[in-house]
Amino acid sequence: MSETDPQRWQRVKEIFEGALERRGVERESFLENACANDGDVREEVESLLRSYEVAGSFMESPAVAQAADDLADEQKLTPGQRVKHYQIVNLIGEGGMGEVYLATDTILGRRVALKVLPTFVSKDPERLRRFTQEARAASRLSHPNVCVVHEVGETEDGRPFIAMEYIEGQTLRQRIRSQAMKLGDVLDIAIQVADALIAAHEAGIVHRDIKPENIVIRPEGYVKILDFGLAKLTERHKGATHTTMSTLLFNSSPGTVIGTAAYMSPEQARGVAVDERTDIWGLGVVLYELASGRVPFTGETPTDVVVAIVEREQPPISEHVDGAPPELERIVRKALRKDKNERYQIVKELAIDLRSLRKELEKNSMLERSILPGTGSSASSEYARASSSRDRKAETDELKQLRTDFIESLFPRRPGWMFMVVGILVLLGVIFGTYYKRARPSEPKAPVPFERVEVTKLTTNGNALMGALSPDGKYVAYVTRESGKESLWLRQVDINSNAQLLAPREGQYQGVAFSPDGNYIYFGYAGTQDNDAGRIYRLPVLGIGATATQIEFHEGLPALSHDRKRIAFIRFDRQSQFDSLIVANPDGSGEQVLGTRKWPERFGWDPLSRPEWSVNDQTLILPVVTSDRSFTDDTSTNFSVTLFEKDLVGSAERTIPLSPQKFDEIGRVTVHPNGNGVIMLGKAHGAAFVQIWQLFRDGSQRALTNDLSEYRELSLRADGSALITVQTQTLSRLWLLHKNEVKPAPVGSGTSRYYDLSLAPDNKILYASDASGIADIFEIALTGGDERPLTSAGGRNYAPVVSPDNRYVVFHSNRTSVFQVWRTDRDGSRPKQLTTEATESTWPTFSPDGKWVLFQHADPNNPYTLWRVSIEGGTPERVTDGLSIRATVSPDGKLVAFWHNDQQQNSRWRLKVVQLDTGATFNIFDVAQTVQVQWDTSLRWSPDGQYLTYVDHAGGIDNIWGQPFAGGAPKQLTNFDEGRIFSFDWGKDGSLVASRGVITSDVVLIKDAGK
């Protein structure tokens, strides 16, 4: 009878179940009865019962955890499949740390190597974090001998991946096997590896796993080191002992090729802490192997190898091959000292020795000699002679030379590649524009940098003006202003240390930037005698106490290609209004113009813009900013941004549209290093504030910031993973100061953003506010009640003034695109446009009889002259010829005063009073330097007609001062003891309303917190 006989099974089952419910004698007799005479069934049931008794916890823990583990694990990617924007082409390698695929970056159209790590890596968040940190750090090295890491991310199912430079070539392991190596090649390779390690160690990164498998040689001879930081992953647990264990496990079967164990340093083998000297050991082993064809420490089993590493001295190279230079033996011995304190202490020392050796062998034409076994020459005496002449001095000179080489390779020896003088004035300032419709940002679809961010305020004094982030993200250089003096500071981001680089002084900084290698800070600065025409200076980053040197400039920042063979930069030609994209050799020779743009289409837009090199150095990418007007005209508006791509081979070029988002003002525009689009400062069309925007290739856009602050600086880390900006926040409230009183009283309880105050004859305060993100005009009673908007028709509305008869309100608005003067009834109804010029008309004010509206009008040839138009409309007529800002008419209607600048050399802003009917000059007054005049600086005639009143920042506190119109010294009219005055107006009875508050401006670090 078979087990599968259903009837029998059923019977066994029933008896088994019955027996389970019984114990001992009871079970015995049950079985006796149930099985009757069927001994076969009884045997089966008893066998199952025995099995049940011993089964215990057998299968009691579900395998679901294991299944989940397996599920998420090692799911191979197939050709055509996508990981974010990378499309898999094929599997090119596989190993203990996951698989490597050749993939196409579908955004940049370039090939990348995609290393997908096993899931277990991501199960230990701490380890993952450390790895990511290291990989990112390594990616920031941007050293030509370090494989570039483009991105560290996570696949949809949670496997970490690294997208990196796809390197064609062979690993050093393959090379060793495939061809004989010349001594010159050996030294070349070792020197390049050492160079990469110098850069890594300076950045605090230890490779930990230097071996021929991690070194790739490109066809033209460049050496690239792979997998910085990856070695950390093999440390399965904290504590180095486990490193040893897992490393040993790699090679657990006897007789298999000894892998990693052979390259382990004694400290790794012993499982104690490792530092950069472990890499020196690793390079020593590689050098030994290259020179001798063998690894220095071998054994039958990994354990034997480890014992050899820890205890035995390696045989000299000459034991394996003839003709190894004694100096090479010495270098290898020094790199392979068991005690790390006796080894080379820094890779630079090793690099210097290798270079010296190469130089000396060169002199003696030894480099062509092969040193592989059997092909070696017998010229050891020559080697000995060649290398015996080293001395201390040579080493010192070499060190100097090395340093110089290193710096100069990054910095072309060429004056004048830095900035364009006028352009720098635009660095902070954004150009004003006018437009009407509101933008509606939509959500982007592409993978988005800065989708999740970590925001850190780096300064808190509220007085930061501008700043720049170093390419490696470690430093922030920034400028602060205190008591009218500006100073330059350097902050180390991670440890929050601050150092003042340049002491406070008069004058203005106009922009600050790091050199691409992070060694220098460049800044524009205009001294008090410079009349705003700034000069560019250069200061070493680590040069506290060093002096800044002035340099010439007429070009944008250079971008060095990844192979360091070429630079690309933008040249600004203001005369002919052309921007050119130029590539050249690093020393500036061999210039080649790759493309030009005629203004108002501009490459890069500001002098800090530079092209981005694609990773294969085949393509340059840069932003193009287009305006509908000339860039020399302050009323430029309607900015949009596209990308320009130029292939160096085949010279194809592409203009790539981004989001069509229009901007009224535009600041810095930077290509994101991932090539996916731009990140920029802009005031979206119709919006009130400059924010940080991202525009993408897929046509989407995104406001990275969206708040009531202004942003006015944007400096990206080289890898695009962080940026700094300067965030400016303004808060104010309304105050009322009755005549003859000292202490002002607050109007209402609100804190908001109040501008352009005007006290109406009915004792209401009119003001403009952009606190909602769009500027409108409001009124509020002196008691703080009855607050209501007077405009709501769109556009930005500013500068309300009520007519003396309380019938009308005039103001300027850009609701029809360009700022024009408008009139409404006192309640905001019946809007009527009073000016219709093509360029802007702003800051209206009434003549005392209420018949005329005076305003300032700008056209490209005559910036801000004074005009007037009838309150009923009609053709405006010009009142003044020169610059006339914020005109105010005397109570008797005879005189008009305004801010004036004759725009001559060293000219300053002055207060000018002219006869309203003839235009003849009545008086001109100098004002204190602490009066900061801009295009919108308030000026009001006092109600008694005696003073021209304005805000003076003397002593760091804003107060209202009065200049007697008939002459004499200015007089302080208020006695506020803190804060800023944003706007003020006088009542007929001599009472004063003012909007007072604070502006804080701080450097903010925004980090991409990943997906």
Place this chain on the structure above:
Amino acid sequence: MPKDAENITDLLVSYGRGDKESLDRLMPVVYDELRRQAARYLRREKAGHTLQTTALIHEAYVRLVDQRNVQWQNRAHFFGIAAQMMRRILVDHARTKKRAKRGGSDIRVSLEDATATVKGQDLDVVAVDEALSRLEKIDEQQARVVELRFFSGLTVEETAAVMSISPATVKRDWSMAKAWLHRELSGDR
């Protein structure tokens, strides 16, 4: 809820009606979802914690199936499918590992545990699977109980609910299947 939830629900319903083709279409979707959930869980877990047994499948179910339109019967099908799938995944994976171990070239084996056993248990998944296949032929109900409990981590009560049998029956089936499998695997009779 993903947009194909409706579709999944339909497929489950028609599978419940006996349409075997819909199973072929269900499997990849369920599999994908299980993988996603698994990945999510593993990330959430601190190393060393075990997975909450059924949460993974429950979550996949909630995400995939529009529960308003699905009858209890279909839910049972879903869990049945998930359990079969988990079984298959485990076994495939274990087989791969065994192969790799024999080949001796795959470093991954040495990083992970080098045997094809279930973590923390001295249990050969491939052998369990083979034995379970034999049990299926003898007693399908018992085999399904094992599948749901062992491969999906359902409790006795959940298994009973999914299979529409009493918890007592589940317990009895489980006991016998366990005894039978243990005997099969330990090789004594």
